[in-house]
Amino acid sequence: xxxxxxxxxxxxxxxxxxxxxxxxxxxxxxxxxxxxxxxxxxxxxxxxxxxxxxxxxxxxxxxxxxxxxxxxxxxxxxxxxxxxxxxxxxxxxxxxxxxxxxxxxxxxxxxxxxxxxxxxxxxxxxxxxxxxxxxxxxxxxxxxxxxxxxxxxxxxxxxxxxxxxxxxxxxxxxxxxxxxxxxxxxxxxxxxxxxxxxxxxxxxxxxxxxxxxxxxxxxxxxxxxxxxxxxxxxxxxxxxxxxxxxxxxxxxxxxxxxxxxxxxxxxxxxxxxxxxxxxxxxxxxxxxxxxxxxxxxxxxxxxxxxxxxxxxxxxxxxxxxxxxxxxxxxxx
Numbered sequence: 001x002x003x004x005x006x007x008x009x010x011x012x013x014x015x016x017x018x019x020x021x022x023x024x025x026x027x028x029x030x031x032x033x034x035x036x037x038x039x040x041x042x043x044x045x046x047x048x049x050x051x052x053x054x055x056x057x058x059x060x061x062x063x064x065x066x067x068x069x070x071x072x073x074x075x076x077x078x079x080x081x082x083x084x085x086x087x088x089x090x091x092x093x094x095x096x097x098x099x100x101x102x103x104x105x106x107x108x109x110x111x112x113x114x115x116x117x118x119x120x121x122x123x124x125x126x127x128x129x130x131x132x133x134x135x136x137x138x139x140x141x142x143x144x145x146x147x148x149x150x151x152x153x154x155x156x157x158x159x160x161x162x163x164x165x166x167x168x169x170x171x172x173x174x175x176x177x178x179x180x181x182x183x184x185x186x187x188x189x190x191x192x193x194x195x196x197x198x199x200x201x202x203x204x205x206x207x208x209x210x211x212x213x214x215x216x217x218x219x220x221x222x223x224x225x226x227x228x229x230x231x232x233x234x235x236x237x238x239x240x241x242x243x244x245x246x247x248x249x250x251x252x253x254x255x256x257x258x259x260x261x262x263x264x265x266x267x268x269x270x271x272x273x274x275x276x277x278x279x280x281x282x283x284x285x286x287x288x289x290x291x292x293x294x295x296x297x298x299x300x301x302x303x304x305x306x307x308x309x310x311x312x313x314x315x316x317x318x319x320x321x322x323x324x325x326x327x328x329x330x331x332x
Contacts, residue, residue, distance in 0.1 A: 021206060065165055097265040101143070
């Protein structure tokens with residue numbers, strides 16, 4: 001599939017959608033036979049934090065591990081991670097993949113308030129934990145009723161459990177099963193700032209204040225992937241053409257929010273006006289990301305920015321336009 005770099009028309013549309021509040025941004029559209037990419041204020045190789053779109057990647061890896069027979073639907077966290085006999089050890093990977101595990105959004109820790117204050121006052125990274133630290137925190141986490149509840153902690157544990165089943169680290173699993181097979185040149189999971197590429201962008205708040213990069217071993221599966229717009233375009237195209245691993249992750253299997261919103265393995269499916277959009281968004285201290293697919297139309301769209309202002313509305317609109325549909329704002 002030909003990729004048109006620096007597409008001027010797409011760049012102009014991106015600027016119109018985002019306005020002047022996103023000086024550094026990029027977008028991609030995918031339609032049958034074509035990918036288009038464009039950037040504002042950054043080169044084609046610049047890498048962005050994609051935040052919780054990482055959960056969608058972890059969902060693909062989960063579905064792929066099921067297909068490979070490395071795990072089954074009854075596998076628990078305690079089967080794969082050294083959690084002892086704590087309540088979280090009995091949580092199944094299947095419930096984690098659909099945010100129905102009963103785990104809280106984050107583990108309660110003595111430093112949570114301090115980290116939050118440091119983030120908002122100084123732009124500090126609140127997610128620098130190691131995997132060992134995550135395991136220790138999880139041993140004291142209570143588990144509630146298995147209802148729909150978005151959990152960053154759950155996807156951190158899910159990704160590391162899948163990696164353990166494969167005998168690899170999470171960054172290595174992303175590289176070996178997603179980045180390398182799909183030719184994603186800039187698609188990686190840095191554990192420390194020292195592992196950032198030279199073209200790694202610095203995120204900012206909506207008021208232009210810099211934010212430290214959100215790197216950390218523990219957070220990788222839930223929000224630690226960085227990628228270029230070209231890599232994200234190729235990933236979206238691979239999910240549409242069937243070459244990505246773990247595509248069953250895109251198929252909704254549980255209700256998530258009301259009757260119109262369901263969830264697969266990490267991927268949210270929004271039904272409206274007779275069509276389904278499969279999507280995920282992401283946000284970190286200084287970045288926002290959105291990836292969506294209209295699988296029936298063979299269309300996809302990606303929006304990345306190095307500013308912590310939301311881009312969901314722009315992403316939905318760009319996808320609707322790419323799919324040739326009415327671009328009215330979706331109900332969420």
